[in-house]
Amino acid sequence: MSDSGYRNPGSHAEEELEGQALHEQTAEAALEAALAGDVMVIEKEAGLFSDAWKDVRRRKLFWLAASLIGLFTLMAIAPGIFTAPSPATHDPRVCALRNPDTGEFQDLLKPSAQHWFGTDILGCDYYTRVIHGARVSIIIGLGGTILLSIIGLTLGGISGFYGGWSDVLIGRFVDILFAFPFIIAAILFLNAIAPETGRTVWHLLIVIGVFGWPTLSRIFRGAVIQAREKEYVEAARALGASNNRILFRHVFPNAMAPAIVYAMIGIGGIIGAEAALSFLGIGLQLPAISWGLMINDAQDRILSTPHLLLFPGVFLSLTVLGFLLLGDVVRDALDPRMR
């Protein structure tokens, strides 16, 4: 009955012991309210995440962020959709230094009807290349965040819930990684684990995962320690719940919010970091297609062909902006203190 429309599915409050009674009450209330034609009452009883979703849906910024992310994700999955209307080649690796019809050189062209974003030094159609550049950014942003979240949540969770030696050990490790500025760590380890010519997205993902987790782990550890002391955990323990059940049904779901906020805001930063590393010549290498590499290539001709720097720069900034805005909106929704 309570799942038939008025209540948002996925509500976590229902899981709680005390929540059980509340749930039944509200189900009855819901029925009454629905009969009375007033559904608003129950909406307030939903869990943290469904409340947050309701809050988020109402904000214009969320829709701006979602459309930016949707646009660039679609670009990453199916670049063909975006290159289809362009009159130039749709393959970013097919480049012709001379125009096959007229025989004229066509490198470093300004934007035109034929080449919407102009051409680069090898005569490649720049629009097609910029569109195809989205894939690396999205893969690294999402993949890197997933990887560092898995490591950070596991170690932070162990550290916070079990405490003792595991906490001390993980804490020391976090300290060591904190002492490394990320970019120095990336420079050192990317060069150590991967040859200059064979560096792939995987190597970048590994470095981001291995060096990116400490902050998330600290945040989650703190949240777990707070949740662990709550009365409902004591109640569950008194009822004979196992450690695992307490951990996964009571402690973790309630400690997730700050970790989710941090991870979401971090996606934009990771995308920027990949571009910066590739720009410095220590991330991806040609012939990979990455906005950072394009900017690196364009920097020497900033006077004559500024558009070669502008287009990947704007695409990169908008992608990062999308994820930052989403993170901001989610933070406001999950952390009412900030409002």
Add this chain to the structure above:
Amino acid sequence: MFRYTVRRLLLMIPTFIGASMLVFFAGFALPGDPVAALGGERQMPPTVRATLIHRYHLDEPVWKQYVLYMGDVIQGDLGESVLRRRQVSDIFRETFPRTAKLAGMAIVIEVIVGLGAGVMAALKKDKFLDQLVLVSTTFAVAVPVFVMGFAAQSVFAIKFNIFPVGGIKDGAISYVLPAIVLAILSLAYVARLTRTTLSEALREDYIQTAKAKGLPQTRVVGRHALRNALIPVVTFIGLDLAGLLGGAIITETVFNIPGMGQTMVRAIGSRDHAIVVGFSIAAVVIYLMASLIIDLLYAALDPRIRYE
């Protein structure tokens, strides 16, 4: 306070050992043969090669090499750059002041503009000014530093010719534009952090009391609210400075400033391992020292935090 300082210092030792080990072993895995590099273009006779390997202790087990190297590092000897034929510590002494100048300027801008914007936003919460600060800081964070660097370069240096394009030939003025670019990102964070902590502090009971006593607004905000709100901001700025002193790698590369960061990126390109490892260890030490000072300041500023 004394016991806390000692404890904090002792805790730094395992962190430093762990971090320096990571740097050292990563340095070993870097591509290239350092002994062959000593010979330059010419093929090296096997006997010379064996002698060199023995002289640089490359025939010892790795852990022993680490101990020997750290023994030198503690005495201020970071090894020798084979390619440049100079002591790494000399190169450090030459490049560090440039990085420090850049970082120092950036921090000053960050504090003045960031704090100012944050305080204004918190006082006019949800008004136009607040929204302006929120929107502009989001954009400032979204544009990656090197994109912003090139944009600033082409507009302010090339088009309007206000600042030099790059390099450090023109003295202090050459640091201004890179420092502004470097400051913008952190400035946005400082503004947002100040806005949050100050608007939280303004809701506290002691602010109501101060207002009720009839104190003027400037005193309530400056003396009562800001003092408490600033503690996390000070921490952020301190750690930011520590990170920047380890090398503002991207900004130095874009604006061609021969500081620690640019030197390190070039050393990676030319496989100058001694510089890469030495500078990484220097960056770690700078960071650890700075975070120690911040923690001590923190404990001094806020009597609630004394860690036992």
